[in-house]
Amino acid sequence: MNKKISFTILTGLLLLGMSVPAFAAAGPIDLTSSVPGMIALVVFVFAYVLVMGEEKLHLRKSKPVLVAAGIIWALVGWVYVQQGMTGLPEEAFRHTLLEYSELMLFLLVAMTYINALEERRVFDALRAWMVQRGFSYRTLFWMTGFLAFFISPIADNLTTALLMCAVVMKVAEGDKRFVNLCCINIVIAANAGGAFSPFGDITTLMVWQAGLVRFDEFFALFIPALVNYGLPAAIMSFFVENRKPEPSDEVVELKRGARRILALFLLTIATAVACHTLLHLPPVLGMMAGLGYLQFFGYFLRMTLPGSLAKKRTQAELAGDKERMKRLGSVVPFDVFSRVARAEWDTLLFFYGIIMCVGGLGFMGYLAMMSDILFTQWDPTYANIVLGLVSAVIDNIPVMFAVLTMEPDMSHGHWLLITLTAGVGGSLLSVGSAAGVALMGQARGVYTFFGHLKWAPVIMLGYIASVLVHLWLNKAMFSVY
Known part of the structure; x- marks a missing residue:
């Protein structure tokens, strides 16, 4: 399995949180129209462009955001020193750092467990079992999709996508058309499955951490998420050949203690x-x-x-x-600390950089300005739907952190809506989610940006349908604050 299998574990998993969000709010000095503020915004945009080009540049995503975070907070500190208000940026920085620290420790434990299960060959055994059965391509298409949908709420969307992709590539090696279609199906399923559980994605984890949605309330998104996956999968399945691949006799023995x-x-x-x-x-x-x-x-x-x-x-x-x-x-011998060492540290540092960058821009006043446009001048429903589409281009983590930092006054239904849209919106493009980016690396040259893009209209149907189902099915939650 790819080393990236531990990315985000969670990128599935669990962190809940505080009864009151502690994200850095806007400071007393509005820097949105100042030179330092403009410089900070340019630095962040440039850093994020480098992050988006990670696969082409072969530059680890943590590097640009770590530098950007340092520059943004240095600019904040310099302005406040000039105004004789040295304590406020420090307090805001510590608040944001506390949020990251809890998230980092939570993800580190989750990554350690996933790495331990991988080392004990749990994922290899699941792959071998599926390959041995000699399922038809159409059965494999649906089975990997449903497994991705139901495993991702526990093991996170990225880990699940990598596992299912490994199965497909093992069974259908050489059939590029089928592998590409299956990868698209897996990305949609993993992202949809991760949307109805605090453990399925970093964005759901962050909402739960902020104490805005209870653990049990996330399951109200189960049917909308299932619709988001099921509709495009049903359409794509008509383009899957109903033939059988060659069965395999590979046997995988679980290591001691796996269960x-x-x-x-x-x-x-x-x-x-x-x-x-x-x-x-x-x-x-x-x-x-x-x-x-x-x-x-x-x-x-x-x-x-x-x-x-x-x-x-x-x-x-x-x-x-x-x-x-x-x-x-x-x-x-089994060594816990070797599993800790194999955690995706680049990812953990990337989260630090993103959270600190967004926190710094929020303290400068940019997020308050954005909040006024999106959640005051616009209806929150439209704002959350648009932000979901934005997450297809910009990773859903900074999008969700920005929303949490804005702290808009929204109902439970609206908080669940942004959780849904930010989670599944990334499926529209292959670069819109960690699962998609990882599979482009794992199935390089087979699952591609343009191969995914031609199915974007079908995926958009699933996105629209899931939003409408949530608005209809959970309408009572839109009046609960």
């Missing part, structure tokens, strides 16, 4: 939810406790490894299984 680590992961999620729901504490507390669960289990695996290996070697000798004997000879 128990999966159980500990679910227990960790339950602990994080309980921390917020029952104890009114930040969920990151539960996630860090969950890291402790994994460390204790890793200790157990190391201490019992010699006895386990001796038993398995005896069984292999009696069965005359030389291949298994060879595998057992290369077994190394």
Whole structure:
């Protein structure tokens, strides 16, 4: 599996939060029309252009936003020093940094668990099981799509998309048309599935972290998300040949403790939810406790490894299984910290840069100005729909963080609407979501920007339908604040 498999884990997973959002609000000095403000805006736009060109430039996405964040806050600090108001930028910076710190620790634990499951071969076993069954192309198309839709709420949309893409490429190697169509289907399904769970995407995680939507309220988006995936998938399925690929006899043996680590992961999620729901504490507390669960289990695996290996070697000798004997000879102890080290640090640093950039621009007054245009002069429904379309070009993370920083006075229905649109809007373009960008790298030359673009009208139908279903099905929530 690609190293990017841990990106965003979460990029699926869970962080809830504070009863009152602590994002940096606009400062007392309006810098939107000043020279430092203009420079900061240009720096951010230029940095984001470099981020969007990551695949072409081979420049890690964290580098430009880290520098941009430093420049933006340096400009803020310089202006306030000139005005003799040195304490305010520091306080605003610390507020934003606190939000990032909780998010970073939460994602780090989630990434560690996903990496542990990958190392224990859980994902390889799922892929091998699907390949062995010899499903038809049409069945594989629907199966990978539905699995992406239902796995992404737990394992995050990027991880799920990479796993399903690996299955498709293994089964249909050489059939570029089918692989491209399946990749589009997987991206749509993974993004849609990630929209109705706090664990499915960074944007849902951020909304939950801000305490704006309860854990159970996200599930009101299940049917709109299913419509968002199902409608374009139904249309695309008519263009899939109903033939069978060659079956495979690949056998994948799970490593010791794989199922128990999966159980500990679910227990960790339950602990994080309980921390917020029952104890009114930040969920990151539960996630860090969950890291402790994994460390204790890793200790157990190391201490019992010699006895386990001796038993398995005896069984292999009696069965005359030389291949298994060879595998057992290369077994190394499970190491939790090696899983921590394999976390996608570029992604974590990218989140820092984006959050600090948006926080700095918000303190300068840009987000207050945007909020006035979008949520005062416009109807919030139209504003949230447009922001969802914007997320197809600009990553949904800065879009959602900007909305949270603006803190518009919206109903629960509107907060769920922006969660839905920001999550699924990225499916319109291959570069609109982390899942799409990752698959372009994994299926390079097969799944392409233009290959995805020609299906954009069909995907747009799913986007419009999901919004209309949410407005109709959850209309009672638009009056709840």
